[in-house]
Amino acid sequence: MEIPVVDFNVYELGKTNVSDDSLEKLSHELRRAFTEVGFVYLKNTGINQDEVEKVMGFSKKFFCFPENMKKPFSRGNFSCDVNHGWVSLGTESLNPRRPGDLKEAFNTTSLRADINWPSEGVDNFRDVHVSFYLRCKDLSLRVLRVMALGLGLEAEVFLSAHKHIGSDVNGTTLRTLYYPPVNSTCVKENQLRCGEHSDYGSITLLFQSSAGGLQVLNRAGELISAPSIPGTVLINIADLMQRWTSDVYVSAVHRVLLPPACDSSTRQSLAFFVQPDDEAIISCCYGSDKYPPVKSIDYLLSRFKDSYGKN
Ligand SMILES: O=C(O)CCC(=O)C(=O)O
Numbered sequence: 336m337e338i339p340v341v342d343f344n345v346y347e348l349g350k351t352n353v354s355d356d357s358l359e360k361l362s363h364e365l366r367r368a369f370t371e372v373g374f375v376y377l378k379n380t381g382i383n384q385d386e387v388e389k390v391m392g393f394s395k396k397f398f399c400f401p402e403n404m405k406k407p408f409s410r411g412n413f414s415c416d417v418n419h420g421w422v423s424l425g426t427e428s429l430n431p432r433r434p435g436d437l438k439e440a441f442n443t444t445s446l447r448a449d450i451n452w453p454s455e456g457v458d459n460f461r462d463v464h465v466s467f468y469l470r471c472k473d474l475s476l477r478v479l480r481v482m483a484l485g486l487g488l489e490a491e492v493f494l495s496a497h498k499h500i501g502s503d504v505n506g507t508t509l510r511t512l513y514y515p516p517v518n519s520t521c522v523k524e525n526q527l528r529c530g531e532h533s534d535y536g537s538i539t540l541l542f543q544s545s546a547g548g549l550q551v552l553n554r555a556g557e558l559i560s561a562p563s564i565p566g567t568v569l570i571n572i573a574d575l576m577q578r579w580t581s582d583v584y585v586s587a588v589h590r591v592l593l594p595p596a597c598d599s600s601t602r603q604s605l606a607f608f609v610q611p612d613d614e615a616i617i618s619c620c621y622g623s624d625k626y627p628p629v630k631s632i633d634y635l636l637s638r639f640k641d642s643y644g645k646n
């Protein structure tokens with residue numbers, strides 16, 4: 336099964352009058368995508384390609400700085416948030432059995448005004464990333480509502496555990512990713528741009544530049560490619576949501592391959608990782624006991640330990 340494209344037009348950002356019938360139809364389409372593949376392309380969400388390209392442009396300026404200008408913003412340097420900040424090339428292994436991923440990232444996890452943001456040479460870096468974070472937050476809340484309806488659950492069931500996105504008690508992160516040109520003579524054995532993994536939280540919104548490489552493992556065990564479709568948002572189920580729904584919605588493994596040997600192009604993506612509030616207890620819905628309840632923050636920290644374990 337390929338990744339379906341679903342039209343979100345009736346519930347796009349800014350729309351307030353949506354009929355129950357249209358929401359129900361949408362919820363069935365999302366349910367089908369999230370049970371059969373775990374990934375869906377949403378079109379007509381209200382977030383357009385120009386916005387995405389603007390954020391990528393600002394990010395790229397930062398990534399192209401020399402290392403000494405990026406280092407002060409490193410992940411781990413921010414006492415208010417363990418995940419906020421810059422992650423250098425090869426630091427994270429999303430598949431811990433592989434060498435470090437050939438990617439750089441900047442995580443916007445804290446929206447606090449009093450933290451140190453890159454500004455020299457990248458005016459507006461904070462504002463551009465924070466505005467896009469808030470747009471993604473709004474869209475995510477809409478998607479979470481429709482997802483609950485698709486399961487025949489009360490519309491607020493997921494939303495009530497995502498009340499604090501953008502505050503210090505919620506780990507939701509906008510991650511801008513930069514995959515520099517690959518020099519194939521320097522690549523380690525089994526190294527990829529991004530190793531096989533599934534995401535940790537509830538859902539992920541992904542926007543990609545035109546360079547390919549993203550693959551998704553479908554339920555038939557086939558790796559299918561997930562190219563960028565301009566103007567759409569690729570949304571996937573993450574692991575806590577799979578637990579929450581007792582495996583009804585599936586969190587699919589995915590990865591980003593190296594480019595072909597003679598291809599020296601770069602790649603960019605923006606991932607918005609939606610995480611339930613730190614203190615939310617995630618228990619299986621429908622009264623199932625398939626997984627024991629887990630606290631959102633405990634689960635997230637244990638997953639970070641695995642992917643940053645080598646450092
Ligand atoms: O860059 C991409 O297209 C995917 C990145 C990803 O899957 C992740 O960071 O979790």
Ligand SMILES: [Fe+2]
Nearest residue numbers: 532533534589
């Ligand atoms: Fe991912």
